[in-house]
Amino acid sequence: MQSSPAPSPARPPHSRRAILTGLGLAAATPLVLGITPRPERPPAPVGPTVLLRGASLVLTMDPALGSGPLGTLDNADVLMRGGTIAAVGTGLRPPPGTRIVDASGKLVMPGFVDTHTHLWQAVIRGGCTDADLFGWFTRCTDPQRGRLTPEALHSFVRLAALDAVQSGVTTLVDWVDIFSYDLIESYVRALAATGVRFTYAMFPSEADPTLVTKVKKELVDPVPQADFHVATHAARAVQHLNHAHWEAAQDLGVMLNSHVLERPEQRADDPIGVLTDIGALGPRLLINHAIHLTDDEIAAVAAHDVRAAHCPLSNMRLASGIMRLAEFGRRGVKVGLGLDGGTNDSSDFHALMKTAIGLQRARATQAAVFPQVHDVLRMATLGGAEALGIDDRTGSLTPGKRADVVVVDPAALNFAPRFDWVGQTVFNGRPENVEAVFVDGRPLKFDGRLVGVDTERVVREAETAATRLRAAG
Numbered sequence: 001m002q003s004s005p006a007p008s009p010a011r012p013p014h015s016r017r018a019i020l021t022g023l024g025l026a027a028a029t030p031l032v033l034g035i036t037p038r039p040e041r042p043p044a045p046v047g048p049t050v051l052l053r054g055a056s057l058v059l060t061m062d063p064a065l066g067s068g069p070l071g072t073l074d075n076a077d078v079l080m081r082g083g084t085i086a087a088v089g090t091g092l093r094p095p096p097g098t099r100i101v102d103a104s105g106k107l108v109m110p111g112f113v114d115t116h117t118h119l120w121q122a123v124i125r126g127g128c129t130d131a132d133l134f135g136w137f138t139r140c141t142d143p144q145r146g147r148l149t150p151e152a153l154h155s156f157v158r159l160a161a162l163d164a165v166q167s168g169v170t171t172l173v174d175w176v177d178i179f180s181y182d183l184i185e186s187y188v189r190a191l192a193a194t195g196v197r198f199t200y201a202m203f204p205s206e207a208d209p210t211l212v213t214k215v216k217k218e219l220v221d222p223v224p225q226a227d228f229h230v231a232t233h234a235a236r237a238v239q240h241l242n243h244a245h246w247e248a249a250q251d252l253g254v255m256l257n258s259h260v261l262e263r264p265e266q267r268a269d270d271p272i273g274v275l276t277d278i279g280a281l282g283p284r285l286l287i288n289h290a291i292h293l294t295d296d297e298i299a300a301v302a303a304h305d306v307r308a309a310h311c312p313l314s315n316m317r318l319a320s321g322i323m324r325l326a327e328f329g330r331r332g333v334k335v336g337l338g339l340d341g342g343t344n345d346s347s348d349f350h351a352l353m354k355t356a357i358g359l360q361r362a363r364a365t366q367a368a369v370f371p372q373v374h375d376v377l378r379m380a381t382l383g384g385a386e387a388l389g390i391d392d393r394t395g396s397l398t399p400g401k402r403a404d405v406v407v408v409d410p411a412a413l414n415f416a417p418r419f420d421w422v423g424q425t426v427f428n429g430r431p432e433n434v435e436a437v438f439v440d441g442r443p444l445k446f447d448g449r450l451v452g453v454d455t456e457r458v459v460r461e462a463e464t465a466a467t468r469l470r471a472a473g
Contacts, residue, residue: 046083047441051094052407053077055103057421060088061110061382061396069374070422078108080403080441088397107408107421110396111170111437112349113384114339116288116309119174120153121342122160123466133263133318136343147472150186152465157190159462164196164347166450167431170404170439171197171394175231175257175288179205188219192226195444197394197404201229201257207244209251216252225439229257234271243278255284255389262289262320272297281306286387288338291321298324302331307387312355314340322359329370336384350429353380357426373423403441408433
């Protein structure tokens with residue numbers, strides 16, 4: 001990508017530093033400054049006024065703004081101003097001072113919405129590859145969680161969050177079972193410093209509404225791009241705790257976020273029955289995985305407008321099963337996609353979309369089954385935002401929404417030649433095709449690289465922290 005700010009006599013007008021300076025971010029300005037209690041210079045709340053000019057294809061995800069279900073526009077401009085989408089169309093006239101970015105030959109669309117992840121699990125990427133869900137808990141997550149320090153946690157969360165950003169994720173929901181306040185503080189600070197839009201879904205190990213409220217008000221609420229969920233594990237054995245979590249969520253006016261029936265053995269927990277009994281079934285409930293639901297349970301979820309997160313790569317990795325996604329789609333359940341942390345091993349959202357389609361086709365042995373390409377692209381963007389109840393803010397390029405935008409470069413060995421860019425985005429795309437990522441109009445990735453991030457240092461610090469944790473074990 002190239003931008004056309006006024007040239008500096010000391011540098012060529014299209015040098016990377018000139019481009020970033022024109023966008024309000026000099027390359028030398030760090031977004032992440034090592035392991036500190038809080039970033040010295042947090043990301044600006046909104047970006048400058050930027051016009052993405054002449055994109056060969058724009059997917060607005062708004063059928064009222066373009067053709068077809070994805071709101072498709074050819075050779076169109078996208079104007080970001082004050083952190084929002086100001087206009088989308090052809091031949092837009094930018095206001096004075098606008099930074100122009102040449103997007104010809106590129107595809108522009110909303111950023112991906114990751115509805116379920118566990119970022120701290122970056123410490124065990126590629127681990128326990130022969131294990132199912134319960135083996136993963138016993139051999140990977142449980143031993144590492146108990147050894148975490150604030151400094152180590154910060155490095156793992158930062159690594160995984162930046163990996164998500166560079167793959168095109170602009171919004172993520174992190175389900176976190178980290179309990180002490182100093183660890184939670186380090187976690188939230190690391191997330192906030194990346195500039196990504198995030199939801200901290202906090203699992204309290206005890207019925208302690210004081211800590212939940214403290215975390216939300218002191219750590220999460222001050223971050224402009226942050227939201228909060230109360231997380232739980234729905235099961236008869238801990239129904240009292242589930243009820244306390246649901247009461248806390250209601251008191252705070254946030255969603256309840258629960259793992260549900262990831263493995264067939266969890267039928268004994270009766271999670272849908274528990275969530276029904278405590279009164280949680282409704283649009284303020286997000287269920288993750290939701291693989292082994294009965295017909296009646298899927299019908300109840302649909303009837304109560306419960307939201308769901310589908311994690312196909314993780315479910316495949318852990319031999320957990322295949323979500324009955326076609327049935328959820330037929331009944332109109334709002335479903336988003338989730339990377340699910342360490343068991344996804346990377347943050348490749350294109351692979352996630354492709355797998356969401358492929359597993360359903362393999363299960364049904366037919367290609368016409370839901371989801372099709374347009375369905376899964378919607379699930380990855382606006383559908384994910386709808387599942388989280390934030391579709392009034394993000395998920396599409398509708399003017400007035402936050403400027404969470406990605407620019408994809410199809411001129412690559414894995415993507416070219418052009419046949420059907422919409423289909424190729426799902427089946428051919430990889431993180432390296434994501435050329436730019438904007439959150440609130442602020443560039444977090446530009447010209448193919450994370451802005452202001454020393455990636456070698458990020459990796460080095462995560463490696464050092466992981467080595468220390470393993471030595472401590």
